[in-house]
Amino acid sequence: MTKELEIEYKNMLEQNEYNRLLEAFEVKAEEIKTQTNHYFDTKDFSLKAKRCALRIRVKNEDYECTLKTPAPEGNYEITDSLTPMQAEKMLDGHSFEALEVKAALKELAVNEKDLERFGTLTTHRVEFPYKDGLLVIDHSEYGQAEDYELEFEVQNAEVGRKQFLDFLTIQKIPVRPADKKIARFMKSIKPFT
Numbered sequence: 001m002t003k004e005l006e007i008e009y010k011n012m013l014e015q016n017e018y019n020r021l022l023e024a025f026e027v028k029a030e031e032i033k034t035q036t037n038h039y040f041d042t043k044d045f046s047l048k049a050k051r052c053a054l055r056i057r058v059k060n061e062d063y064e065c066t067l068k069t070p071a072p073e074g075n076y077e078i079t080d081s082l083t084p085m086q087a088e089k090m091l092d093g094h095s096f097e098a099l100e101v102k103a104a105l106k107e108l109a110v111n112e113k114d115l116e117r118f119g120t121l122t123t124h125r126v127e128f129p130y131k132d133g134l135l136v137i138d139h140s141e142y143g144q145a146e147d148y149e150l151e152f153e154v155q156n157a158e159v160g161r162k163q164f165l166d167f168l169t170i171q172k173i174p175v176r177p178a179d180k181k182i183a184r185f186m187k188s189i190k191p192f193t
Contacts, residue, residue, distance in 0.1 A: 003100075007074035008153045009164040010178035013137075017173050018148035021137050024171070027126050035059040037121045038091055039182055042114040050108055053182045054101070054115070056087055063087035065098035067105065073157045078104045091117060119143075121185045131163045132156065140181060145188045149178050 013021070021027075040054040041047045047054055053068045063082040068075045078101055082090070086097035096102050096112035105112055121142040127134055133154035140147055152167070154160025168175060179187075 003076060003078050005071055005074055006068070006077050006153065007155065007157050007160060008151050009161060010152075010180075011150045011164075011168060011173065012176040012178045013148035013150055013173065015148055017171075018137065018139060021150070021171065022126070025126075025128070025137075027137075032124050032126050033059065034122060034124050037123070037181065038117055039119050039121070039185065040115045040117050042110065043116065046110050046114075047108075048186075050110075052108065053180065054105075055182070056082070056090060058087070065090065065101050067101045069104070069108070093117070119185055119189060121181055123181070130167070133160050133163065135167075140184075142185045143188045145184075147184060149181075 036058045038056045038058075040056075051070045054066070056063065056065050061084070063084060063086070064079050065082055065087075066077050066079045068077050070076075080098035080100050082097060089095045090097055093116070096115070102112050119142065121140055123141075124139045125136060127136040129135070130152070133152050136151035136153065138149045138151065140149065150168075150173070152160060152164040154163070165175070178184075
């Protein structure tokens with residue numbers, strides 16, 4: 001289990017901007033990695049109401065369950081590594097195998113037995129160090145929708161924000177607010193108020 005503070009800045013991209021960034025950073029096709037997020041919540045969206053998100057991520061042959069909760073700046077992430085069998089049991093709704101996440105859900109008064117998988121989002125991602133952070137260029141597909149996004153993960157919020165805005169200016173990319181992936185996914189399947 002790990003618990004980390006996540007501070008990131010996001011910006012939506014147009015497809016031509018996404019392609020231009022891949023070209024500018026000389027990204028090869030084999031450097032783009034695919035990951036799949038399976039999202040969970042209760043029928044009445046109690047996690048969403050608490051500004052939390054729960055997912056199982058499959059990346060290569062690695063499986064992990066992550067609960068994101070609000071922090072004063074960014075989010076806290078509690079992550080449990082899973083075996084393929086544990087992930088399968090969770091995805092099928094047979095049991096909840098992520099013990100640290102389960103404990104954190106209990107603190108939020110959310111019963112893991114009430115959780116349901118409500119969808120899947122696949123992201124094609126390239127990431128690399130940039131200035132004082134990690135630059136992430138994403139192409140996500142979910143349902144009939146797809147989008148492009150730029151993320152900058154940092155340790156220092158103030159420094160990171162300036163570096164991110166400077167990067168957008170240098171790349172001539174307008175500032176476009178970006179919801180979290182789970183929020184964009186939810187908007188694609190039903191009204192998300």
